[in-house]
Amino acid sequence: MEKKIAFERILALYIPWALACLFRSDALLSYFIAWSGSFFIFYITLCGWVKPLPNDRPIGEQLMRPIFLVQIIFAGYTCCTSIFYLFNVLGYDNFSKSNTLVLTDGNMLALTAQCQRYYCLGHAAFVTGILLFMKYPVKHKFKVENDNLANLLFYAAIIALPLSIVFMKVPGLSQFSNQFSSLSFVAGTLALAFAIPQKKMLNTAISLGLYFSNFYSALTSGFKEPIIISVLILGIFLYPTYKKVVLAIFVPVLLALFFLLPTYAKIFRQNAWGDQVSADDASQLALDAALNPGDDVDDTNWGFLVFRLSEIDMFTTFISSTPEKIDYYHYDLLEQSVVAIIPRIFWPEKPSTEDLVMERVYDAGVVYRGANVSAKPAFIVDAYLSFGQFGIWIFLFVYGAAAQLISLKAEKLFGGYLLGTALIFSGLFQIFWRGLSLEFIINSVFWSYISMLIIAWVLRYKNIIRPI
Template identity: 65%
Template sequence: MPWLIAFLFKGDAYLSYMIAWIGSFVILFLTLTGWVRAMPKDRPLGEQLMRPMFIMHIIFAGYTCCTSIFYFFSVLGYDEFNAPISTFLVDQEKLELTAQCQRLYCLGHAAFITGVLMFMKYPTKHKYYIEKSNLASLLMKIAIISFPLSNILIRLPGLSQFSIQLSALSFIAGTLALAFAIPLKKPVNTLICSGLYVINFYIALTSGFKEPIIISVLVLGIFLYPNYKKLVLVTFVPILFGLFIVLPAYVNNYRSTAWTGDVAADDAAQQSLDAALNDENTTTWAFLVLRLSEIDMFTTFVKTTPSSVDYYGTELLKQSAIAIVPRIFWPEKPITEELVMARVYKAGVVNRGSNVSAKPAYIVDGYLSAGTFGVFLSMFLYGVIAQLISNKAEALFGGYILGTALIFSGLFQIFWRGLSFEFIINSVFWSYISMLGVFHILRKRNILKKT
């Protein structure tokens, strides 16, 4: 309904944008309050936040649909929250493209959460279970084993993507184990898991990207929330807000120093942190307008497709099938990054000579494939597949803790943000294979037992 109403008022770009933007907040409210479909009753809400209905939904809606408001106001002439000068002329074409993209975001949001709600069936019928007394120790063991294994696999040709999966699994397992150990007052487990968390946070800090750092803090807060609700709200919410302010400057400084190869990672991190904390421009309007949201890039794709670049149809899916094949079996396989960037250059988002990676988001690829219908279908399937995998994980691994909190969140973290078709389809396919592999290992060792 929000998309339909926004579409009916498309003749007034300002009003149409606002209806679509507010519409995403309406969708969030109606779904998260259980108005559309009742929330699962098998666990308290605070103990099921890693399910697609919550973390995936909130991150997608928050990052994709809600953050574009600053870009919208910049199109209207606002600068640093100051009203436009009287002589400012609004670029009407840009305003209409912004409204059109926001309508597509609203439609994609509705389609995605519809897919989730249609297949959200909790509690799932558990085929296997694990002794609760073994859970905390098992989580710590998975974290300890996965971490060095991921470092080994990254050095083996064709197996680097499994390294990424195991690294994420190790982080989630270690963080979850830490959240278990603290209230149980297990000093040894707490010490070991704290060490693992610090190592993983350091890796995130020296990755050169914002997302791993934010996720490191966010996940720990979510896992601690059931036992320390007030403490988490008082501490983690301000920390996350501070990270959003400081990280853009930190990441930019880190990339310019560490990625040149002249400065060691430790020194670059320290220098970048000092620069970010002392930089008075870390909350610049430019970051809020162009970096917090990807709508600027989306408007360029919409402007050129289908007016000068035809819809891709099933071409992106064919390229995704190619990406699934491991390079170890096909050494001459086309480079996925180059396949994705070809449509970026074709649309004129960035120039071929620039050293920039501007990969389209999943929802954008849905539009590039088949326009408005492509957005609806791709986002609906996105929600359906994510929810079905979460259901399967809980059925195989005895419930929420191992199934969704560990396996789904560890192996399928790419769902939280969603990249281009080629990257996400490849990652989800092989993550599903990894999930089955972990299941069979736990079954063979009789850790998972038949109900």
């Protein structure tokens, strides 16, 4: 029987934010209360104190559910990575005081602490949304025979990949390409995790081919996140079967990636994006530079930790301009999000979503017009720009609730956690992990939900999933 959540335990999620606000006159103390507050929220939610964790499966076999992976990646990236930026504001460079004679910019420190308080509030609201709608066990409407699961995952990986290529070539439908490319990767990784212990050599070989193909695409994308996600997902799927091996291999590999990828990505972009060499050659040059570091590696890694790992630098610029110079956007961003939902195939003259998002970036002075950069605000920033502090609470609450409700819907439609959350939710709704600008999130979630319903209908029509 699902236990009801205690109201006073929900309120406990907001204690760090309230304390940080109480001590706002001391910016440094306020920052550390808010920053450590996210770790407090992680602890009381992941140990089941606020609300008991789902007990329908062992913890290691439900890590893809929102309370675990989505919270750890989204809140961890959003709320916990700003510590390096704070050290930079305090005058540190590679954890060493760069100049003891230079005083700390008090205004910059206050803005940093204010942003961190907003992060802490957003984390609490996000988890509130998850926990209030986290109701397990899920009452399934359909079932899939366990004997067919491994083959189903295998075929899903093979079919989704060419579909992603087809969608990429059809004008106006490229957004579906990303959905099915991600679905193919998750399905292939799951199929690999099934095939290895079952010793299915053909399935293992093909699944390995798909996995390394996706990993190669991640290496030559110029971005760090796809590489980390590729390793992380494989480790999570293998963990229930090979706990000790995963902990011994994947944890050190992930830590190594955090140190190597800043240099790798910088060198790759300098060469590949500058049209100097091919992607293969750029990848080899970048790999050599990462494994054989030069004198500038410390600067590269520190710059990544300060300005790329966290987006707080951009957030401070936005709160400096809104609402003092630029009024809150109120419902404007939501209206633009509705426009973004319309596929370009039906409206060829539709305004560019990228351009709409960049307008508020230019207005706030984050980057100058004409600069060849993309600096889209994070979801929590758009929440603030819409309605201020209240916007952060309501938007992040809805964000957490939406992730949880969609995960539950997927488990109902696809017969349980494995196909529902691990495959469909994680494959189609990966945007919840990072949290991009409002227009991109609403557009992606809307059409991913439609894709989920269509896939469920096809599987029912083919009698692959059957009514209980």
